[in-house]
Amino acid sequence: MSGIRATRRRRxxxxxxxxxxxxxxxxxxxxxxxxxxxTKDAQGNRTGATWAKLVDVQGVSRDYPDLAAGxxxxxxxxxxxxxxxxxxxxxxxxxVRLRLPGLSRTVEFLCLLPLxxxxxxxxxxLTPVYSWVTxxxxxxxxxxxxAYVILVLPYAYRSLDVGLRAIDVKTLSxxxxxxxxxxxxxxxxxxxxxxxxxxxxAAFLAVALTLGEFTxxxxxxxxxxxxxxxxLGKSDAQVSVAVGLASLVFAFLxxxxxxxxxxxxxxxxxxx
Amino acid sequence: MSRGVAVQLTDLRRTxxxxxxxxxxxxxxxxxxxxxxxxxSGCGKTTALRCLAGLEDPDSGRVEVGxxxxxxVPTNKRDMxxxxxxxxxFPHLTARQNVEFGLQLRKQGGEQRRRRSTEMLELVGxxxxxxxxxxxxxxxxxxxxxxxxALAIExxxxxxxxxxxxxxxxxxxxxxxxxxxxxxxxxTTTLFVTHDQEEALAIADRVGVMRSGRLLQLAAPQELYxxxxxxxxxxxxxxxxxxxxxxxxxxxxxxxxxxxxxxGSASEGPVTVxxxxxxxxxxxxxxxxxxxxxxxxxxxxGRVVVSPGENLHPVLVQVPSAVVADFSPGDxxxxxxxxxxxxxxxxx
Ligand SMILES: Nc1ncnc2c1ncn2[C@@H]1O[C@H](COP(=O)(O)OP(=O)(O)OP(=O)(O)O)[C@@H](O)[C@H]1O
Ligand SMILES: [Mg+2]
Numbered sequence: 070m071s072g073i074r075a076t077r078r079r080r081x082x083x084x085x086x087x088x089x090x091x092x093x094x095x096x097x098x099x100x101x102x103x104x105x106x107x108t109k110d111a112q113g114n115r116t117g118a119t120w121a122k123l124v125d126v127q128g129v130s131r132d133y134p135d136l137a138a139g140x141x142x143x144x145x146x147x148x149x150x151x152x153x154x155x156x157x158x159x160x161x162x163x164x165v166r167l168r169l170p171g172l173s174r175t176v177e178f179l180c181l182l183p184l185x186x187x188x189x190x191x192x193x194x195l196t197p198v199y200s201w202v203t204x205x206x207x208x209x210x211x212x213x214x215x216a217y218v219i220l221v222l223p224y225a226y227r228s229l230d231v232g233l234r235a236i237d238v239k240t241l242s243x244x245x246x247x248x249x250x251x252x253x254x255x256x257x258x259x260x261x262x263x264x265x266x267x268x269x270x271a272a273f274l275a276v277a278l279t280l281g282e283f284t285x286x287x288x289x290x291x292x293x294x295x296x297x298x299x300x301l302g303k304s305d306a307q308v309s310v311a312v313g314l315a316s317l318v319f320a321f322l323x324x325x326x327x328x329x330x331x332x333x334x335x336x337x338x339x340x341x
Numbered sequence: 342m343s344r345g346v347a348v349q350l351t352d353l354r355r356t357x358x359x360x361x362x363x364x365x366x367x368x369x370x371x372x373x374x375x376x377x378x379x380x381x382s383g384c385g386k387t388t389a390l391r392c393l394a395g396l397e398d399p400d401s402g403r404v405e406v407g408x409x410x411x412x413x414v415p416t417n418k419r420d421m422x423x424x425x426x427x428x429x430x431f432p433h434l435t436a437r438q439n440v441e442f443g444l445q446l447r448k449q450g451g452e453q454r455r456r457r458s459t460e461m462l463e464l465v466g467x468x469x470x471x472x473x474x475x476x477x478x479x480x481x482x483x484x485x486x487x488x489x490x491a492l493a494i495e496x497x498x499x500x501x502x503x504x505x506x507x508x509x510x511x512x513x514x515x516x517x518x519x520x521x522x523x524x525x526x527x528x529t530t531t532l533f534v535t536h537d538q539e540e541a542l543a544i545a546d547r548v549g550v551m552r553s554g555r556l557l558q559l560a561a562p563q564e565l566y567x568x569x570x571x572x573x574x575x576x577x578x579x580x581x582x583x584x585x586x587x588x589x590x591x592x593x594x595x596x597x598x599x600x601x602x603x604x605g606s607a608s609e610g611p612v613t614v615x616x617x618x619x620x621x622x623x624x625x626x627x628x629x630x631x632x633x634x635x636x637x638x639x640x641x642x643g644r645v646v647v648s649p650g651e652n653l654h655p656v657l658v659q660v661p662s663a664v665v666a667d668f669s670p671g672d673x674x675x676x677x678x679x680x681x682x683x684x685x686x687x688x689x
């Protein structure tokens with residue numbers, strides 16, 4: 070009996086490794102291809118010239134001004150998106166949970182809605198809005214951040230929702246209030262510290278999404294990192310691919326950090 | 342001892358989509374007194390406490406503490422310490438930091454805070470656990486910290502909403518006695534909500550029994566037990582038998598004996614008499630009309646269930662545990678009231 074079970078277990082573990090390996094190959098192959106492509110010169114010899122070019126910050130902003138601008142824009146976008154998203158979502162979701170539980174379904178629906186709207190439709194819908202934004206706030210790539218907030222809403226909502234579910238917001242905030250804290254204090258000193266993990270993961274997801282966004286920026290004829298890479302690809306494929314690889318690895322690291330942070334409960338701090 | 346202030350709730354009403362959670366609740370707490378609110382689930386105990394805390398706004402009525410009208414004052418300005426049924430320690434803070442939270446908001450200096458939190462944690466017997474987080478404490482310990490946290494701010498009123506209901510029986514009685522000791526020590530006027538009658542009777546100066554958003558009776562535990570205002574209170578507080586009898590003005594004839602009637606009883610004709618199991622005796626009697634149905638040993642006491650006659654409801658009789666074994670099912674016995682005053686309601 071136990072022999073059969075052991076055999077089955079061994080078989081399952083073999084199967085698991087096969088699957089993992091296949092997945093790794095699936096993801097690693099293109100990356101390896103990119104690495105290979107960016108480390109060859111015209112004669113097919115190995116060279117680090119492309120990467121050396123990228124690391125030289127001044128060189129990049131001189132030789133590839135669009136790429137530098139796109140990079141700066143994307144970083145700015147990531148920051149704006151994260152800030153607006155958090156300021157919008159955290160108080161709203163907390164408040165709905167505390168005071169308007171009847172609205173929670175509606176809020177969830179609204180937040181998840183962007184998942185079902187294709188980027189192109191979003192752009193069509195946003196075009197008139199953005200003509201106003203441009204009119205009032207001036208012409209700048211950074212305002213794309215508002216569209217990105219909509220884009221990251223479902224993911225951010227999910228992470229924050231998980232965080233809010235894990236704590237008893239109602240009791241905690243009532244305890245805080247009975248001890249003399251106003252709503253602002255409750256938010257900053259009671260709710261936020263206990264949502265740390267959720268807020269971090271929402272922020273990480275927003276950053277990863279923003280850095281990888283192409284469609285909306287391109288359709289609005291704005292230059293962010295991905296758009297710059299795309300156009301660079303037509304003139305200098307090697308640099309473009311190298312940047313692509315770098316940003317992929319960066320996004321991967323962000324997600325890796327996220328799973329690391331998420332795996333730890335906020336209250337599991339050491340006491341000594 | 343002199344810190345307590347009086348609390349007056351006047352004609353509080355609160356409706357939730359058609360349900361009258363509070364239906365004209367009026368309640369007075371003397372300075373330094375511990376009043377337990379007792380009642381079945383959904384009778385409005387929590388709502389009453391939350392109205393006093395300011396966590397719920399009454400539709401009408403008044404909340405006064407120490408002579409000041411607080412009805413429209415927000416929770417954080419009311420200066421009330423609360424302990425909740427659910428564990429409510431801030432998970433990201435240690436026990437000490439939890440206790441210091443309210444002091445920090447009151448802008449107390451670090452030294453002063455530390456002294457106060459040490460003192461409070463000592464009071465609840467947790468000096469050894471000051472640097473632990475909630476998840477490192479047991480349920481009982483968490484509620485102790487919550488109590489220390491609530492008392493640290495020297496609240497005008499202490500509010501406890503079933504703080505023990507998540508704990509197991511042993512810890513519950515222990516912590517309940519400790520809450521009473523601490524309450525007497527600090528002298529804070531306290532409202533304690535519970536649906537456990539034993540808990541209420543054990544620690545309260547006075548117990549208020551609620552039903553459907555209203556206060557039925559507010560009295561000291563002994564009085565509540567021996568002179569219930571109506572059958573609901575009699576049923577809810579302690580066990581009670583319902584036996585048919587005939588009322589003659591001041592007394593009622595029941596189970597072959599005359600028993601004085603409590604005020605508020607139905608005074609003429611056939612009635613249902615509410616008699617406590619300890620107010621009945623049972624004796625072996627071969628010629629008796631009653632038959633033992635079952636007997637059980639409960640440690641300090643025993644109970645015998647007896648059928649007093651054909652077509653009559655069985656009654657529960659409390660007996661010393663030493664004699665439980667003398668009664669076995671089928672034995673012929675006689676049941677008699679000992680003569681303690683009883684409540685009678687119109688038969689129906
Ligand atoms: N937020 C609310 N929304 C709707 N109805 C409510 C709300 N809070 C209380 N109620 C209703 O008001 C009534 C009284 O509730 P309350 O919580 O005060 O009862 P309770 O005596 O504390 O009961 P329990 O012993 O179960 O805690 C109940 O019928 C309950 O359904
Ligand atoms: Mg309740």
